Amino acid sequence: MDNNKQNGIKKELKFDDAVIAKIVGITCNEVEGVYSLEGGMMANITDMFTKDEDPTKGVSVDLSDDKDVSVSLDATVRYGENVPDIFNKVTMAVAKNVRQMTGLNVTEVKMTVKDMLTREEIARNEAKDKEKDNEKEMQPA
Numbered sequence: 001m002d003n004n005k006q007n008g009i010k011k012e013l014k015f016d017d018a019v020i021a022k023i024v025g026i027t028c029n030e031v032e033g034v035y036s037l038e039g040g041m042m043a044n045i046t047d048m049f050t051k052d053e054d055p056t057k058g059v060s061v062d063l064s065d066d067k068d069v070s071v072s073l074d075a076t077v078r079y080g081e082n083v084p085d086i087f088n089k090v091t092m093a094v095a096k097n098v099r100q101m102t103g104l105n106v107t108e109v110k111m112t113v114k115d116m117l118t119r120e121e122i123a124r125n126e127a128k129d130k131e132k133d134n135e136k137e138m139q140p141a
Helices: 017-029 040-047 083-102 119-138
Strands: 034-036 059-063 068-078 105-117
Touching: 017 034, 017 059, 017 068, 017 083, 068 083, 083 105, 105 119
Parallel strands: 068 105
Antiparallel strands: 034 068, 059 068
């Protein structure tokens, strides 16, 4: 990112797409109203077999010239929420955090809402997650 010389030292700072995706994923999951970035029920079914939390899931980034980043998200949101408001919060938080941590500019954010979950669906998902966690704890290592 920075190809200038300072004190006789050639400097170059770059970020892997996965790092940017991780910043974006963690940031989005902190925004109220975003349930997850897994993207829909089919992804959730797949997750039953691999329950490792991957903050980059549902996030795609394109780093154009080592300065500008475009972001695409597949999100599941909570039913009844104001999605345009959530999208605005996500956009602002992502732009701020990416800029603050990397110095890169977010020039585009696209979000596709793949699913809306009701309170009951969220409660069922969380109960299933607890069950799976309990089963893992009971299995011998």
